[in-house]
Amino acid sequence: MAEAAAAEAAPDYDSLIEGTELPESRTRIRRVDLIRYCGASGDFNVIHWNERAARAVGLPDVIAHGMLTMARALRIVTEWVGDPGAVAEYAVRFSRPVIVPDDDDGAELLVTARVAKKLPDHQVRIDLTARTGSDDAGWDKVLSMARAVVSLPR
Amino acid sequence: MPLDSSFIGRTYPAAEVYEVGREKIREFAEAIGDANAIYRDPAAARRAGHADVVAPPTFPIVITARIGEQVIFDPELGLDYARVVHGAQRFVVTRPVRAGDRLIGVLTVDNIQSVAGNDLISTRTDISTENGEPVVTAYATLVARGASGESNQ
Numbered sequence: 001m002a003e004a005a006a007a008e009a010a011p012d013y014d015s016l017i018e019g020t021e022l023p024e025s026r027t028r029i030r031r032v033d034l035i036r037y038c039g040a041s042g043d044f045n046v047i048h049w050n051e052r053a054a055r056a057v058g059l060p061d062v063i064a065h066g067m068l069t070m071a072r073a074l075r076i077v078t079e080w081v082g083d084p085g086a087v088a089e090y091a092v093r094f095s096r097p098v099i100v101p102d103d104d105d106g107a108e109l110l111v112t113a114r115v116a117k118k119l120p121d122h123q124v125r126i127d128l129t130a131r132t133g134s135d136d137a138g139w140d141k142v143l144s145m146a147r148a149v150v151s152l153p154r
Numbered sequence: 155m156p157l158d159s160s161f162i163g164r165t166y167p168a169a170e171v172y173e174v175g176r177e178k179i180r181e182f183a184e185a186i187g188d189a190n191a192i193y194r195d196p197a198a199a200r201r202a203g204h205a206d207v208v209a210p211p212t213f214p215i216v217i218t219a220r221i222g223e224q225v226i227f228d229p230e231l232g233l234d235y236a237r238v239v240h241g242a243q244r245f246v247v248t249r250p251v252r253a254g255d256r257l258i259g260v261l262t263v264d265n266i267q268s269v270a271g272n273d274l275i276s277t278r279t280d281i282s283t284e285n286g287e288p289v290v291t292a293y294a295t296l297v298a299r300g301a302s303g304e305s306n307q
Contacts, residue, residue, distance in 0.1 A: 027187060040185035041216055057236050066240040071186035071212040078210075083202045084190055084250070087211040091244035091293075145242075 010082045013122045013152040022113040025076040029064050029098055030106030037068045063097035069142055073130040076111045077148045088123060089149040096142050098132045107132050110139060122152045157273045159266045161231055166224045166261040171284055172217045176253040179209045186210060208250040218279040218292045221261045233298055241274065241295035248288045256284045271300030
Protein backbone atom coordinates (compact mmCIF):
# COMPACT_ATOMS: atom_id res chain seq x y z
CA MET A 1 0.00 0.00 0.00
CA ALA A 2 1.41 3.34 -1.01
CA GLU A 3 1.64 6.08 1.56
CA ALA A 4 -1.06 8.66 1.00
CA ALA A 5 0.04 12.09 -0.06
CA ALA A 6 0.05 14.76 2.60
CA ALA A 7 -2.85 17.19 2.75
CA GLU A 8 -0.94 19.97 1.02
CA ALA A 9 -2.25 19.34 -2.48
CA ALA A 10 -6.06 19.42 -2.24
CA PRO A 11 -7.89 19.84 -5.56
CA ASP A 12 -8.78 23.41 -6.52
CA TYR A 13 -12.53 24.01 -6.52
CA ASP A 14 -12.60 26.79 -9.09
CA SER A 15 -10.67 24.90 -11.78
CA LEU A 16 -12.32 21.54 -11.11
CA ILE A 17 -14.50 20.24 -13.93
CA GLU A 18 -17.61 18.11 -13.39
CA GLY A 19 -17.08 14.63 -14.79
CA THR A 20 -13.39 14.50 -13.83
CA GLU A 21 -12.41 10.95 -12.92
CA LEU A 22 -10.44 10.29 -9.75
CA PRO A 23 -7.45 7.89 -9.99
CA GLU A 24 -8.82 4.32 -9.84
CA SER A 25 -8.23 2.28 -6.69
CA ARG A 26 -7.58 -1.49 -6.64
CA THR A 27 -7.08 -3.22 -3.31
CA ARG A 28 -7.43 -6.75 -1.99
CA ILE A 29 -9.55 -7.91 0.91
CA ARG A 30 -8.13 -11.06 2.49
CA ARG A 31 -9.31 -13.11 5.44
CA VAL A 32 -6.73 -11.44 7.68
CA ASP A 33 -8.24 -8.05 6.81
CA LEU A 34 -11.63 -9.27 8.04
CA ILE A 35 -10.13 -10.49 11.31
CA ARG A 36 -8.37 -7.16 11.76
CA TYR A 37 -11.60 -5.25 11.03
CA CYS A 38 -13.50 -7.47 13.51
CA GLY A 39 -11.08 -6.40 16.20
CA ALA A 40 -10.94 -2.72 15.32
CA SER A 41 -14.69 -2.28 14.87
CA GLY A 42 -15.96 -4.69 17.51
CA ASP A 43 -18.16 -6.44 14.91
CA PHE A 44 -17.43 -10.14 15.45
CA ASN A 45 -20.44 -11.47 13.51
CA VAL A 46 -19.43 -15.06 12.67
CA ILE A 47 -20.28 -14.67 8.97
CA HIS A 48 -17.11 -12.53 8.68
CA TRP A 49 -14.68 -15.19 9.91
CA ASN A 50 -16.31 -18.62 9.99
CA GLU A 51 -17.30 -20.23 6.69
CA ARG A 52 -19.28 -22.95 8.43
CA ALA A 53 -21.50 -20.28 10.00
CA ALA A 54 -21.67 -18.29 6.75
CA ARG A 55 -22.87 -21.34 4.80
CA ALA A 56 -25.41 -22.17 7.49
CA VAL A 57 -27.23 -18.90 6.73
CA GLY A 58 -27.11 -19.43 2.98
CA LEU A 59 -23.97 -17.50 2.04
CA PRO A 60 -21.48 -19.10 -0.37
CA ASP A 61 -18.50 -18.33 1.92
CA VAL A 62 -17.27 -15.79 4.46
CA ILE A 63 -18.21 -12.21 3.46
CA ALA A 64 -16.53 -8.90 4.21
CA HIS A 65 -18.19 -6.48 6.61
CA GLY A 66 -20.23 -4.04 4.55
CA MET A 67 -18.63 -1.30 6.64
CA LEU A 68 -15.14 -2.48 5.66
CA THR A 69 -16.11 -2.30 1.98
CA MET A 70 -17.61 1.15 2.57
CA ALA A 71 -14.44 2.34 4.33
CA ARG A 72 -12.10 0.85 1.71
CA ALA A 73 -14.07 2.44 -1.12
CA LEU A 74 -13.75 5.91 0.44
CA ARG A 75 -9.95 5.76 0.20
CA ILE A 76 -10.27 6.85 -3.41
CA VAL A 77 -11.76 10.10 -2.07
CA THR A 78 -9.50 10.65 0.96
CA GLU A 79 -6.37 10.09 -1.14
CA TRP A 80 -7.65 12.55 -3.74
CA VAL A 81 -8.64 15.29 -1.30
CA GLY A 82 -5.74 14.71 1.12
CA ASP A 83 -7.59 15.62 4.32
CA PRO A 84 -10.14 12.98 5.41
CA GLY A 85 -11.64 15.69 7.62
CA ALA A 86 -12.93 17.29 4.41
CA VAL A 87 -15.57 14.57 3.99
CA ALA A 88 -18.89 16.19 4.91
CA GLU A 89 -21.16 13.33 3.95
CA TYR A 90 -20.81 9.74 2.79
CA ALA A 91 -23.63 7.36 1.92
CA VAL A 92 -23.87 3.92 0.33
CA ARG A 93 -26.32 1.12 -0.27
CA PHE A 94 -24.97 -2.40 0.05
CA SER A 95 -26.09 -4.20 -3.08
CA ARG A 96 -24.07 -7.40 -2.88
CA PRO A 97 -21.61 -8.89 -0.38
CA VAL A 98 -17.88 -9.18 -1.05
CA ILE A 99 -17.13 -12.89 -0.80
CA VAL A 100 -13.67 -13.53 0.62
CA PRO A 101 -12.23 -16.97 -0.15
CA ASP A 102 -9.73 -18.72 2.12
CA ASP A 103 -6.69 -18.25 -0.13
CA ASP A 104 -3.72 -15.91 -0.49
CA ASP A 105 -5.39 -13.55 -2.97
CA GLY A 106 -8.72 -12.88 -1.26
CA ALA A 107 -11.14 -10.65 -3.16
CA GLU A 108 -10.18 -7.68 -5.30
CA LEU A 109 -12.05 -4.41 -4.80
CA LEU A 110 -12.05 -2.06 -7.79
CA VAL A 111 -13.22 1.46 -7.03
CA THR A 112 -13.79 4.25 -9.52
CA ALA A 113 -15.15 7.71 -8.82
CA ARG A 114 -15.86 10.98 -10.55
CA VAL A 115 -16.73 14.54 -9.69
CA ALA A 116 -20.48 14.40 -10.21
CA LYS A 117 -21.44 17.93 -9.24
CA LYS A 118 -19.96 21.16 -7.97
CA LEU A 119 -22.08 22.34 -5.04
CA PRO A 120 -22.20 25.76 -3.35
CA ASP A 121 -19.76 26.63 -0.54
CA HIS A 122 -16.74 24.96 -2.20
CA GLN A 123 -18.27 21.51 -1.85
CA VAL A 124 -18.31 18.81 -4.51
CA ARG A 125 -20.28 15.58 -4.80
CA ILE A 126 -18.23 12.53 -5.73
CA ASP A 127 -20.05 9.47 -7.09
CA LEU A 128 -18.28 6.17 -6.44
CA THR A 129 -18.57 2.74 -7.97
CA ALA A 130 -17.21 -0.29 -6.12
CA ARG A 131 -16.95 -3.68 -7.74
CA THR A 132 -15.50 -7.04 -6.89
CA GLY A 133 -14.28 -9.71 -9.29
CA SER A 134 -11.45 -9.79 -11.81
CA ASP A 135 -10.64 -8.56 -15.30
CA ASP A 136 -11.02 -12.15 -16.56
CA ALA A 137 -14.24 -13.15 -14.81
CA GLY A 138 -15.91 -9.72 -14.84
CA TRP A 139 -16.93 -7.34 -12.11
CA ASP A 140 -20.00 -7.20 -9.85
CA LYS A 141 -21.18 -4.01 -8.20
CA VAL A 142 -21.05 -4.27 -4.39
CA LEU A 143 -22.17 -0.73 -3.51
CA SER A 144 -24.87 1.33 -5.16
CA MET A 145 -25.79 4.99 -4.76
CA ALA A 146 -22.34 5.51 -3.22
CA ARG A 147 -21.80 9.25 -2.83
CA ALA A 148 -19.51 11.50 -0.86
CA VAL A 149 -19.71 15.25 -0.36
CA VAL A 150 -16.32 16.86 0.15
CA SER A 151 -15.46 20.41 1.24
CA LEU A 152 -12.54 21.82 -0.73
CA PRO A 153 -10.26 24.56 0.60
CA ARG A 154 -11.09 28.17 -0.15
CA MET B 155 -43.26 -12.29 11.55
CA PRO B 156 -43.40 -8.53 10.97
CA LEU B 157 -41.49 -6.35 13.37
CA ASP B 158 -43.33 -4.40 16.02
CA SER B 159 -43.96 -1.02 14.36
CA SER B 160 -44.67 0.57 17.74
CA PHE B 161 -40.87 0.85 18.00
CA ILE B 162 -40.94 3.74 15.50
CA GLY B 163 -39.93 6.91 17.32
CA ARG B 164 -38.32 5.14 20.26
CA THR B 165 -34.96 6.50 21.37
CA TYR B 166 -32.00 4.72 22.92
CA PRO B 167 -29.32 6.81 24.59
CA ALA B 168 -25.75 5.58 24.85
CA ALA B 169 -25.06 3.77 28.09
CA GLU B 170 -21.80 5.67 28.60
CA VAL B 171 -19.49 8.29 27.13
CA TYR B 172 -17.19 7.10 24.32
CA GLU B 173 -13.73 8.61 24.68
CA VAL B 174 -11.87 8.69 21.36
CA GLY B 175 -8.20 7.72 21.67
CA ARG B 176 -5.33 8.29 19.24
CA GLU B 177 -4.35 4.64 19.28
CA LYS B 178 -7.93 3.52 18.60
CA ILE B 179 -8.03 5.81 15.57
CA ARG B 180 -4.70 4.40 14.38
CA GLU B 181 -5.94 0.83 14.86
CA PHE B 182 -9.13 1.57 12.89
CA ALA B 183 -7.22 3.32 10.09
CA GLU B 184 -4.91 0.32 9.79
CA ALA B 185 -7.88 -2.07 9.72
CA ILE B 186 -9.41 -0.22 6.76
CA GLY B 187 -6.01 0.04 5.06
CA ASP B 188 -5.90 3.83 4.85
CA ALA B 189 -2.36 5.15 5.29
CA ASN B 190 -3.29 8.85 5.62
CA ALA B 191 -0.97 10.66 8.07
CA ILE B 192 -3.81 12.82 9.43
CA TYR B 193 -5.16 9.73 11.24
CA ARG B 194 -1.81 9.09 12.91
CA ASP B 195 0.40 12.13 13.22
CA PRO B 196 -0.85 15.04 15.40
CA ALA B 197 1.54 17.44 13.60
CA ALA B 198 0.12 16.47 10.18
CA ALA B 199 -3.41 16.85 11.58
CA ARG B 200 -2.59 20.34 12.90
CA ARG B 201 -1.14 21.37 9.54
CA ALA B 202 -4.52 20.43 8.04
CA GLY B 203 -6.28 22.61 10.62
CA HIS B 204 -7.36 19.96 13.13
CA ALA B 205 -6.80 20.12 16.89
CA ASP B 206 -5.63 16.49 16.97
CA VAL B 207 -5.64 13.40 14.74
CA VAL B 208 -9.04 12.84 13.12
CA ALA B 209 -10.86 9.54 12.73
CA PRO B 210 -11.77 8.01 9.37
CA PRO B 211 -15.24 9.15 8.22
CA THR B 212 -16.72 5.68 8.86
CA PHE B 213 -15.25 5.40 12.36
CA PRO B 214 -18.49 6.55 14.08
CA ILE B 215 -19.91 3.10 13.30
CA VAL B 216 -17.87 1.86 16.28
CA ILE B 217 -19.92 4.15 18.51
CA THR B 218 -23.31 3.67 16.83
CA ALA B 219 -23.02 -0.13 16.71
CA ARG B 220 -22.75 -0.30 20.50
CA ILE B 221 -25.91 1.73 20.89
CA GLY B 222 -27.63 -0.18 18.08
CA GLU B 223 -27.17 -3.47 19.89
CA GLN B 224 -29.76 -2.32 22.39
CA VAL B 225 -32.35 -2.28 19.60
CA ILE B 226 -31.15 -5.24 17.54
CA PHE B 227 -31.17 -7.54 20.53
CA ASP B 228 -34.32 -6.12 22.17
CA PRO B 229 -36.46 -9.28 22.45
CA GLU B 230 -39.66 -7.22 22.16
CA LEU B 231 -38.69 -6.07 18.66
CA GLY B 232 -38.43 -9.68 17.47
CA LEU B 233 -35.49 -9.29 15.08
CA ASP B 234 -33.78 -12.55 14.06
CA TYR B 235 -30.14 -11.41 13.93
CA ALA B 236 -29.02 -14.36 11.81
CA ARG B 237 -31.21 -12.95 9.02
CA VAL B 238 -30.03 -9.35 9.33
CA VAL B 239 -27.90 -7.71 6.67
CA HIS B 240 -26.76 -4.11 6.37
CA GLY B 241 -28.89 -2.41 3.72
CA ALA B 242 -27.58 1.14 3.70
CA GLN B 243 -25.41 3.51 5.69
CA ARG B 244 -24.93 7.27 5.65
CA PHE B 245 -22.84 9.69 7.70
CA VAL B 246 -23.52 13.41 7.82
CA VAL B 247 -20.56 15.16 9.40
CA THR B 248 -20.79 18.43 11.30
CA ARG B 249 -17.11 18.21 12.15
CA PRO B 250 -14.70 15.25 12.07
CA VAL B 251 -14.37 13.00 15.12
CA ARG B 252 -10.94 13.57 16.65
CA ALA B 253 -8.77 12.17 19.41
CA GLY B 254 -9.79 13.41 22.83
CA ASP B 255 -13.49 13.71 21.96
CA ARG B 256 -15.88 12.51 24.64
CA LEU B 257 -18.95 11.52 22.67
CA ILE B 258 -22.46 10.45 23.40
CA GLY B 259 -24.98 9.13 20.90
CA VAL B 260 -28.74 8.89 20.91
CA LEU B 261 -30.34 6.41 18.54
CA THR B 262 -33.85 6.97 17.20
CA VAL B 263 -35.85 4.35 15.33
CA ASP B 264 -36.93 6.36 12.28
CA ASN B 265 -38.95 3.73 10.46
CA ILE B 266 -39.97 0.10 10.31
CA GLN B 267 -41.52 -1.28 7.16
CA SER B 268 -42.10 -4.51 5.33
CA VAL B 269 -40.96 -4.61 1.70
CA ALA B 270 -41.30 -7.70 -0.48
CA GLY B 271 -41.34 -10.02 2.52
CA ASN B 272 -38.32 -8.41 4.17
CA ASP B 273 -38.40 -6.24 7.27
CA LEU B 274 -36.53 -2.93 7.05
CA ILE B 275 -35.57 -0.96 10.12
CA SER B 276 -34.09 2.51 9.72
CA THR B 277 -32.29 4.25 12.54
CA ARG B 278 -30.63 7.60 13.09
CA THR B 279 -27.91 8.14 15.69
CA ASP B 280 -27.05 11.69 16.63
CA ILE B 281 -23.54 11.87 18.07
CA SER B 282 -22.42 14.92 20.00
CA THR B 283 -19.83 15.78 22.59
CA GLU B 284 -20.89 15.41 26.20
CA ASN B 285 -21.15 19.21 26.20
CA GLY B 286 -23.78 19.09 23.47
CA GLU B 287 -21.70 20.09 20.42
CA PRO B 288 -23.08 18.18 17.40
CA VAL B 289 -20.43 16.05 15.65
CA VAL B 290 -21.96 13.52 13.27
CA THR B 291 -25.27 11.85 12.48
CA ALA B 292 -25.27 8.25 11.29
CA TYR B 293 -28.21 6.77 9.41
CA ALA B 294 -28.48 2.99 9.03
CA THR B 295 -30.92 0.66 7.36
CA LEU B 296 -30.92 -2.96 8.45
CA VAL B 297 -32.75 -5.62 6.46
CA ALA B 298 -34.12 -8.75 8.08
CA ARG B 299 -34.53 -11.15 5.21
CA GLY B 300 -37.90 -12.88 5.16
CA ALA B 301 -37.91 -16.59 5.98
CA SER B 302 -38.82 -17.40 2.37
CA GLY B 303 -36.37 -14.91 0.81
CA GLU B 304 -33.22 -16.47 -0.58
CA SER B 305 -31.53 -13.29 -1.77
CA ASN B 306 -28.31 -12.41 0.05
CA GLN B 307 -28.42 -8.67 0.70
